[in-house]
Amino acid sequence: MSSTSASSKQGRPPPKLSRQSHNKSRTGCGRCKARRIKCDETKPECNKCTTFGAKCDYNSANSSSQNAQFERSIFRNRNGPPLVGRRGRPRTTWCDADQDSSVAEEQLVPLQHVQKGVPYSIRHVDDIELLNHFITRENDCTTTTSGERDPLHDQALLLSFTYPSILHLVCEFSALELARHNPSRQDHFRSLAEKHSIIGLQGATDLIRQMDTRNCHAVYTAATFASINHFARGPRPGDYLLCSEAGLQQWLPLLQGIRTITEMVGAEKIIAGPLEKQHIESAPRATIPATIIFECPRIDWIDPFEHLKAFVASSNESESGADVHALERLACCFETTYGRGEVLGNLSHQTAFSWPYELGEEFCARLQEKRPVSMIIAAHFALLLQNFESIWFLQGWSDHILASIYKLLKEDYRVWLEWPIDQARWLRAKREGGAVNGEELIPGG
Secondary structure, eight states: OHHHHHHHHHHSOOOOOOOOOOOOOSSOOHHHHHHTOOOOOOSSSOHHHHHHTOOOOSHHHHHHHHHHHHHHHHHHHHHSSOOOOOOOSOOSOOOGGGTOOOSOGGGSOOGGGOOOSOOOOOOSHHHHHHHHHHHHOOOOTTTOOTTOOOHHHHHHHHHHTTOHHHHHHHHHHHHHHHHHHOGGGHHHHHHHHHHHHHHHHHHHHHHHHTOOTTTHHHHHHHHHHHHHHHHHTOOOTTBOSSEETTEEOTHHHHHHHHHHHHHHHOHHHHHHOSSOOOOOOSSOBOSSOHHHHTTOOOOOOHHHHHHHHHHHHHOGGGTTSHHHHHHHHHHHHHHHHHOBTTBOOBGGGGSTTHHHHHOOHHHHHHHHTTOHHHHHHHHHHHHHGGGGTTSGGGTTHHHHHHHHHHHHSOHHHHGGGHHHHHHHHHHHHHHHHOOOOTTOOOOOO
8 A cells, every 4th residue: 555655656746836926027117128127117216227326217118129120230230140148147237338329320221221132151161261361451552541441341341241242242352362362272262252253243233233322332332342353353365354255344334333323322422331421522623643642653644645535536436426435534534643734633533443433335335346446545544554553453454454455456556555555664664663753754655
């Protein structure tokens, strides 16, 4: 009998422990809800907030759920995907400054505008190495002076968490730069660059189709890195930079597509980006030639351009005016680079790539058809690239374009390439021979 009762006791489940009942706080203050502790709901200030010396606010409790998405947007834009939180023990100090955010709501990229359809592929150690290289790399002389932060670099990192296409283009850039500086691992890094290029370019193309005032800064950043990555791959046979034997370059429509959104919202919003507030004059005037800023030698370009302009205007191939317009825009870049007396033009033209940005579709089509007059104008653009040979991803492009177009043209047209080829040879000799006075001139063609 005793054995039977003992066995029955062993088979019974252990008794459940009774939990002490308590009243849940459903109308507590916002501070206690944020700390996930029970509020005693004492008013006007609860005892918990009084003990910790924190500001008690019952009104913020009702709006906390509405602010949750905004707070996640702040965290994602600044720090990437949110981490999984754990409750832990309550804090012993609680300052209002810990909860305040210095970022304005209208400055952020809302989560509902995250780019869809482009996968993140930062899953391997190689990809982490590429991202780490981009974060820790030194600034190029293209955008900032020594000691300053590069706004394009910082903006690309920020937008990478929202737009995967920018993340892949950034990784492609890092892979190409590492391939250049590590010859022993060049094939490895170029393979990584190709992988990220395929995803990044496709995503950037899709992004430009959806371009509006909310993602214009992302389109600008993606197009910029797509262009830079094309140069970073280095000159290849049949590649004339603006066109190639395989067709129109994919980076050029991306660059030109920015014009549409620029006309819609203005350059100020695009350049400022999602987190910066700054006033940018739409068309500032240049005060000194770019050759003085970058300590490059000056050339006498005015007379050769006047001769070329007369030739282009009288050519039977230029009836539509596309070549004349392209040459006039290129003259603006030479004007702000080398000067024309007291006239220096707009500051935006001091970057050589403002010319491809302003090209029309008709002129691009003529380049793709290898029209001789259009190719001659493109060869004169290559001369401007000589001033940027100190930048690693532009090295060799000027000579490559001039030599490729020279071989492409027939003998009757090659005479118009003598001046840019001679000037490029002179500029290269000056650069290799040491510093040159910015005011030094050479005889024109």
